[in-house]
Amino acid sequence: MIRFIPRERTPVWLTVAVSVGAGLAALLLTAIPLALSGAPVLGAFVLMAKGALGDGFALAETLTRATPLIFTGLAAAVAFRAKLWNIGAEGQLYAGALATVALGAGLIEAPAYVLVPLVLIGAALAGAALLLVPVLFKTRFGADEVVVTLLMNFIVLLFVQMMLEGPMKDEMAMGWPQSAPVLDEATLPKLITGLRLHWGLVIAVISALLLHVFITRTVWGFRIRAVGENARAARYAGLPVGKAMALVGLLSGGLAGLAGASEVAGLKGYLTADLSPGFGYAGIVVATLANLSPLGVIPSAIFVAGVFVGADSMSRAIGVSNYLADLVVALALLSVLVGGLLTRFRIVLVRREAV
Amino acid sequence: MLWSALDILTQANFWAATIRIATPLIFGVLGALLCERAGVLNLGIEGIFVAGAMSGWLAVYLGLPLWGGVLVAAGTGALFGLLHGILTVPLGLSQHVTGIGVTLLATSVAYFGYRVAFPNVATPPRIEAFPPLDLPVLGDLPFIGPILAQQTAFTVLAFACVGILALILARTPLGLALRAVGDNPEAVEAQGLSVVGLRIGAVMAGSALMALGGAFLTLSAFNAFYFGMINGRGWVCIALTVFASWRPGKALLGALLFGALDAYQLRLQTITGGAVPSQIFLMLPYVFSIAALVLVARRADYPRALMKPYFKGQR
Numbered sequence: 001m002i003r004f005i006p007r008e009r010t011p012v013w014l015t016v017a018v019s020v021g022a023g024l025a026a027l028l029l030t031a032i033p034l035a036l037s038g039a040p041v042l043g044a045f046v047l048m049a050k051g052a053l054g055d056g057f058a059l060a061e062t063l064t065r066a067t068p069l070i071f072t073g074l075a076a077a078v079a080f081r082a083k084l085w086n087i088g089a090e091g092q093l094y095a096g097a098l099a100t101v102a103l104g105a106g107l108i109e110a111p112a113y114v115l116v117p118l119v120l121i122g123a124a125l126a127g128a129a130l131l132l133v134p135v136l137f138k139t140r141f142g143a144d145e146v147v148v149t150l151l152m153n154f155i156v157l158l159f160v161q162m163m164l165e166g167p168m169k170d171e172m173a174m175g176w177p178q179s180a181p182v183l184d185e186a187t188l189p190k191l192i193t194g195l196r197l198h199w200g201l202v203i204a205v206i207s208a209l210l211l212h213v214f215i216t217r218t219v220w221g222f223r224i225r226a227v228g229e230n231a232r233a234a235r236y237a238g239l240p241v242g243k244a245m246a247l248v249g250l251l252s253g254g255l256a257g258l259a260g261a262s263e264v265a266g267l268k269g270y271l272t273a274d275l276s277p278g279f280g281y282a283g284i285v286v287a288t289l290a291n292l293s294p295l296g297v298i299p300s301a302i303f304v305a306g307v308f309v310g311a312d313s314m315s316r317a318i319g320v321s322n323y324l325a326d327l328v329v330a331l332a333l334l335s336v337l338v339g340g341l342l343t344r345f346r347i348v349l350v351r352r353e354a355v
Numbered sequence: 356m357l358w359s360a361l362d363i364l365t366q367a368n369f370w371a372a373t374i375r376i377a378t379p380l381i382f383g384v385l386g387a388l389l390c391e392r393a394g395v396l397n398l399g400i401e402g403i404f405v406a407g408a409m410s411g412w413l414a415v416y417l418g419l420p421l422w423g424g425v426l427v428a429a430g431t432g433a434l435f436g437l438l439h440g441i442l443t444v445p446l447g448l449s450q451h452v453t454g455i456g457v458t459l460l461a462t463s464v465a466y467f468g469y470r471v472a473f474p475n476v477a478t479p480p481r482i483e484a485f486p487p488l489d490l491p492v493l494g495d496l497p498f499i500g501p502i503l504a505q506q507t508a509f510t511v512l513a514f515a516c517v518g519i520l521a522l523i524l525a526r527t528p529l530g531l532a533l534r535a536v537g538d539n540p541e542a543v544e545a546q547g548l549s550v551v552g553l554r555i556g557a558v559m560a561g562s563a564l565m566a567l568g569g570a571f572l573t574l575s576a577f578n579a580f581y582f583g584m585i586n587g588r589g590w591v592c593i594a595l596t597v598f599a600s601w602r603p604g605k606a607l608l609g610a611l612l613f614g615a616l617d618a619y620q621l622r623l624q625t626i627t628g629g630a631v632p633s634q635i636f637l638m639l640p641y642v643f644s645i646a647a648l649v650l651v652a653r654r655a656d657y658p659r660a661l662m663k664p665y666f667k668g669q670r
Contacts, residue, residue, distance in 0.1 A: 004666075033464070033467060033468075033471075036471075037467075037471040038471075080452075085451045087455065137645075137649050137652075141649050141652045141653055142652045142653055142655070143645075143648050143649045143652035144597070144648070144652070146398065146451060146593075147590060147593050147594045147597075147644075147645075147648055148645050148648065148649075150587070150590040150593075151587065151590055151591070151594065151641045151644055151645050152641075152645070153587075154586070154587045154638075154641045155638050155641045155642065158634040158637050158638050158641075159634065159638070161634050162632045162634035162635070165632065165634075166632060281455070281459065284452070284455055285456075285459070288452055319474065321466075321467055321470030321471065321474075323463055323466040323467040323470055324467060326459065326462070326463035326466065326467070327460070327463040327464065327467055329459065329463075330456060330459035330460035330462075330463050331460065333452070333455070333456040333459060334438075334442065334453070334456045334457075334460060337442065337448045337449070337452060337453055337456065338442065338446065338448070340448070341446060341448075
């Protein structure tokens with residue numbers, strides 16, 4: 001008979017091993033549908049690895065794709081730490097992107113050292129404000145935030161489409177529903193000329209470091225963790241649970257909003273309704289793979305980004321659908337959840353008589 | 356203008372559309388409430404809708420009869436339900452995150468499978484979908500007749516499921532055990548019944564119902580599979596489940612109300628003739644779902660053991 005015995009402490013190496021193992025397990029499991037589809041399994045994986053990490057250009061593409069995923073991964077990590085189930089990062093990303101265009105595409109003319117921070121703050125506030133609505137519904141009315149944030153994603157996307165076909169439409173765009181481009185002064189510069197990699201990555205990494213320090217080293221960080229571990233105990237201990245939840249909402253929504261700003265001001269230059277191919281949802285996978293650790297989000301986002309970039313490149317080469325990447329990512333999420341049992345419990349085989 | 360807005364309600368077409376839009380939601384809400392009554396939140400619903408829509412359609416495309424496609428969809432749903440059940444019941448993993456994982460997995464399996472089957476098609480291939488009902492006497496009734504004549508046998512199945520599930524939950528020992536396992540699993544254990552078995556069974560059956568909701572779209576409402584065709588319908592069902600306070604009868608009411616609202620906004624769009632952006636109307640169903648959830652949330656009588664994993668011999 002198998003027994004789960006809760007662990008007092010989990011060694012760091014085990015947590016890391018579980019995440020790496022889950023990534024590998026996901027790739028291994030994906031070999032099954034890949035083989036069923038009749039594609040050369042090994043060849044496809046080699047092409048994926050080459051496409052994601054093969055040369056400097058591929059690596060830069062992977063890091064470019066990882067940038068929004070670090071932001072949405074952090075957004076999910078901080079929220080899930082407090083057991084605030086924010087599944088609305090996708091919508092908050094678009095809110096941030098809308099704010100970026102609203103502020104950065106000509107409304108305000110200022111030098112870059114004013115306009116760039118202004119755009120980033122505006123985007124973070126937009127994302128945060130959007131998440132405050134479900135947080136308020138949760139604390140005031142007891143409405144489940146999962147459903148509300150999920151449904152708000154659809155509302156926000158429709159709102160973006162409305163703005164792009166109406167007041168925010170770029171008249172110079174030959175009828176395409178897209179916004180006017182952001183000004184040069186609002187643009188995040190490229191890190192290396194000739195590549196798409198931009199300063200958004202640096203901001204994302206700094207955000208991860210700051211969030212790590214905040215959660216592990218400050219009073220409010222401790223309160224957030226306490227609320228997540230046991231909200232009732234936290235309330236008995238006199239912790240301001242409502243305020244902690246609101247703070248988590250602001251942080252999580254703000255980080256997701258920054259993902260939108262980074263994509264618009266750093267990569268695309270303007271807003272379209274297909275800005276995000278599900279970065280918000282992938283952020284949940286990134287955060288879970290990272291065991292909700294802000295620092296872990298960085299390698300985890302790079303892994304997920306690599307899977308997507310690699311699958312795109314493999315798909316172009318041998319025509320296997322790039323939905324393979326979504327398969328790997330979904331399997332990685334489920335694998336790491338199962339693997340997480342190893343970090344929370346010692347699993348002991350006992351003989352029936354001994355029970 | 357006001358007159359034509361009211362006139363919509365007298366059109367048989369509007370009521371027929373209401374039922375058509377409500378049908379997948381009836382399946383979805385029944386499935387969600389069955390899982391939740393047994394104590395398991397199943398956020399895999401959105402993906403299970405996609406997988407049901409795709410697998411049921413593909414089975415018919417490959418030559419199975421329509422009802423064969425319905426069975427294949429139900430089986431696909433039950434399989435994903437089994438996965439969700441094993442991960443959340445005996446292993447006790449987070450029902451929220453596992454559900455999202457199941458949604459991602461089921462969606463990507465369906466999309467990948469579709470792309471493997473049809474690598475380069477520009478227009479989605481079609482099947483011969485469920486034909487409208489041919490009713491001898493009812494079809495000749497004034498007003499009601501044309502509404503019924505636009506429905507298919509698949510819709511009849513949805514309405515039948517409402518009655519069957521209500522009966523099972525309220526009147527049978529199995530129903531009692533299912534309700535108890537979501538309220539007080541200790542009591543079920545004391546009866547000598549298996550909490551794990553009951554919960555996994557309920558999640559599998561519920562997921563099969565959800566998959567039927569998806570299959571209705573590809574086998575009855577339309578005759579092809581499109582990417583993104585589910586478009587949040589599954590999430591709407593989760594909201595409607597709370598609105599229906601986990602009762603099959605109220606689930607039917609909630610789904611019909613939602614269907615009416617959706618059918619109404621579609622017709623209102625043509626009346627306003629572009630004066631109001633179409634997106635405003637398209638937002639209404641989602642706004643309505645959130646509003647319904649917020650309104651009932653305070654007095655919602657959640658199954659008491661919902662989202663609480665149960666381990667034998669542990670308090």
